[in-house]
Amino acid sequence: MMVAHPFFYLNLNTKKFSMFIRITASFLFLLSINYLNAQNDYSNFSRQTERVKALSKSYPQYVKTNSIVKTAGGKDIWQIIIGSGNTSAKPAIAVVGGVQGNYLLSTELAIGFAETLLQNSNKDSIKTLLEKTTFYIFPNMSPDAMEQYFASVKYERQGNASETDDDRDGSTNEDGYEDLDGNGKITLMRVHSPIGDYREHPEDERVMVKINAGKPEKGSYKIYTEGRDNDKDDLFNEDGEGGVWFNKNFSYKHPSFTEGSGEFPVSENENRALLDLLFEQYNIYAVISFGGANNLSTPNTYNAQAASQRIVTSWMEADAKQNAAVSELYNKITGLKDAPKTKPEGGDFGSWAYYHYGRYSFSTPGWWVPKTKPDSTKNEKAFTIEDSVANYLRWTSQQGITASFTPWKEIDHPDFPGQKVEIGGPDPFVLINPPYNMVADLVKKHSGFIIKLAEMQPELDIVNVKTEKVNPGLTRITINVINKGALASHSKIGERNYWVKRINVKINLTGNQTLVSGKKNHLLNALEGYSSEKITWLVKGSGKINIEAGSPTTGIKKTDIPL
Numbered sequence: 001m002m003v004a005h006p007f008f009y010l011n012l013n014t015k016k017f018s019m020f021i022r023i024t025a026s027f028l029f030l031l032s033i034n035y036l037n038a039q040n041d042y043s044n045f046s047r048q049t050e051r052v053k054a055l056s057k058s059y060p061q062y063v064k065t066n067s068i069v070k071t072a073g074g075k076d077i078w079q080i081i082i083g084s085g086n087t088s089a090k091p092a093i094a095v096v097g098g099v100q101g102n103y104l105l106s107t108e109l110a111i112g113f114a115e116t117l118l119q120n121s122n123k124d125s126i127k128t129l130l131e132k133t134t135f136y137i138f139p140n141m142s143p144d145a146m147e148q149y150f151a152s153v154k155y156e157r158q159g160n161a162s163e164t165d166d167d168r169d170g171s172t173n174e175d176g177y178e179d180l181d182g183n184g185k186i187t188l189m190r191v192h193s194p195i196g197d198y199r200e201h202p203e204d205e206r207v208m209v210k211i212n213a214g215k216p217e218k219g220s221y222k223i224y225t226e227g228r229d230n231d232k233d234d235l236f237n238e239d240g241e242g243g244v245w246f247n248k249n250f251s252y253k254h255p256s257f258t259e260g261s262g263e264f265p266v267s268e269n270e271n272r273a274l275l276d277l278l279f280e281q282y283n284i285y286a287v288i289s290f291g292g293a294n295n296l297s298t299p300n301t302y303n304a305q306a307a308s309q310r311i312v313t314s315w316m317e318a319d320a321k322q323n324a325a326v327s328e329l330y331n332k333i334t335g336l337k338d339a340p341k342t343k344p345e346g347g348d349f350g351s352w353a354y355y356h357y358g359r360y361s362f363s364t365p366g367w368w369v370p371k372t373k374p375d376s377t378k379n380e381k382a383f384t385i386e387d388s389v390a391n392y393l394r395w396t397s398q399q400g401i402t403a404s405f406t407p408w409k410e411i412d413h414p415d416f417p418g419q420k421v422e423i424g425g426p427d428p429f430v431l432i433n434p435p436y437n438m439v440a441d442l443v444k445k446h447s448g449f450i451i452k453l454a455e456m457q458p459e460l461d462i463v464n465v466k467t468e469k470v471n472p473g474l475t476r477i478t479i480n481v482i483n484k485g486a487l488a489s490h491s492k493i494g495e496r497n498y499w500v501k502r503i504n505v506k507i508n509l510t511g512n513q514t515l516v517s518g519k520k521n522h523l524l525n526a527l528e529g530y531s532s533e534k535i536t537w538l539v540k541g542s543g544k545i546n547i548e549a550g551s552p553t554t555g556i557k558k559t560d561i562p563l
């Protein structure tokens with residue numbers, strides 16, 4: 001039974017939450033970050049490993065690190081557990097990086113969060129946080145793929161080292177990329193052709209844009225990725241190194257029979273190991289993943305019809321509300337604007353974490369190229385066609401950053417005899433990963449966000465304890481179980497899930513005591529932030545009784561009540 005009308009809570013929650021947001025505004029200044037080993041580029045796998053191991057060495061009182069499994073490519077998947085005391089008994093957040101192997105920043109954000117938290121662990125606020133919250137951090141779920149950034153030929157890769165037949169033609173890895181201009185990276189090829197479906201961008205001729213099929217537009221180029229058609233099937237580079245994608249191998253809307261999805265859901269070592277491990281951690285209430293998906297800049301919305309189907313495909317109403325509150329916090333702390341709209345693509349980790357694991361699941365790329373207005377002093381014109389490459393070139397020019405763009409240059413291409421072929425285009429990685437000198441600031445902002453999210457953690461208390469003598473030897477006991485946190489005790493979708501444990505309110509009787517009315521165990525549904533539930537028992541006997549309320553995601557509270 002709720003103690004007040006739901007609208008009362010809605011107002012209360014909103015008010016309390018905006019107060020919470022206001023207080024957080026200047027808090028980032030308090031976080032110090034100290035990069036002991038100054039870096040000027042993203043960390044490769046061996047450097048990532050050093051950084052992980054350094055944490056358990058420097059902060060043994062708070063950190064445990066271990067490898068949960070090895071990938072097909074023989075690389076360890078590291079776990080960093082940060083917390084104090086019995087870490088499994090405290091509400092927890094999981095932080096996952098490398099969800100997509102081409103998002104280098106994602107791993108920096110995850111390891112960087114661990115480093116920031118620990119470098120600040122001498123501060124009272126962080127000490128208090130580490131007393132009540134556990135963090136499970138998995139910095140890089142795609143180490144096989146991410147290493148392609150550091151290879152002699154760079155290209156954006158998501159697949160691990162499992163051998164796959166991406167185009168299902170009976171051979172594996174038969175047609176990969178070729179670095180035809182020898183610049184160490186795979187870009188694009190444009191082939192001049194009167195039947196081409198690409199043309200030059202009207203405001204920036206370096207940029208190729210697809211013709212609008214519905215309009216009378218003339219194309220002059222065919223676009224391919226850089227390389228040769230090794231197996232002469234008229235497809236270029238359709239099946240190279242790079243097997244199963246971590247972010248396409250989960251069970252929710254698994255995109256079977258598409259490139260990188262794997263033969264069946266959770267077929268890969270790293271997917272299986274992470275899933276098994278998370279299922280065992282009943283205490284995790286939120287999962288933050290860094291990758292392409294973004295429900296932090298713009299929250300998921302509630303779709304009544306999709307949420308009521310047997311297979312739920314929309315966030316539940318209460319969860320969408322929490323997503324909106326968390327998103328407000330994210331935007332306030334990071335100050336990031338104009339995020340590109342994204343949609344999960346199926347088989348992805350973030351959707352699994354919500355729909356199948358039943359936890360709040362928040363994801364962000366952590367950075368994108370800022371939307372850039374034309375600079376009239378430089379004679380720039382407003383774009384008539386929105387295009388990420390054109391925007392990137394304009395942004396770098398205005399920032400005084402050297403654009404990572406390979407100018408178009410003609411080559412002889414044996415697969416196109418007699419045709420003009422040029423190699424060029426945006427370099428791999430640069431549209432989704434910031435220049436490295438921006439990383440420290442992004443780590444600071446995202447670490448600040450996760451710390452503030454942890455402060456929204458559900459927290460139970462037992463309040464308004466009342467005892468009334470009904471008859472000699474008969475006592476009515478009334479309590480309120482209150483959630484003092486901003487987040488609900490668990491997600492609404494978690495109520496349908498075996499792996500999400502509900503709050504149990506238990507009355508422990510001893511000696512001469514018997515329960516006359518009321519339940520020995522009360523299982524509560526998701527207890528919303530700042531809300532409470534009233535529970536009453538009628539007990540016969542004397543002495544003290546003990547009441548215990550809690551769940552893995554809220555922690556446990558106990559109280560003794562004299563009869």
Ligand SMILES: [Ca+2]
Binds near residue numbers: 164166167170174239
């Ligand atoms: Ca093949």
Ligand SMILES: [Ca+2]
Binds near residue numbers: 179181183184185
């Ligand atoms: Ca090249």
Ligand SMILES: [Ca+2]
Binds near residue numbers: 229230235238
């Ligand atoms: Ca081919």
Ligand SMILES: [Ca+2]
Binds near residue numbers: 175178
């Ligand atoms: Ca090829």
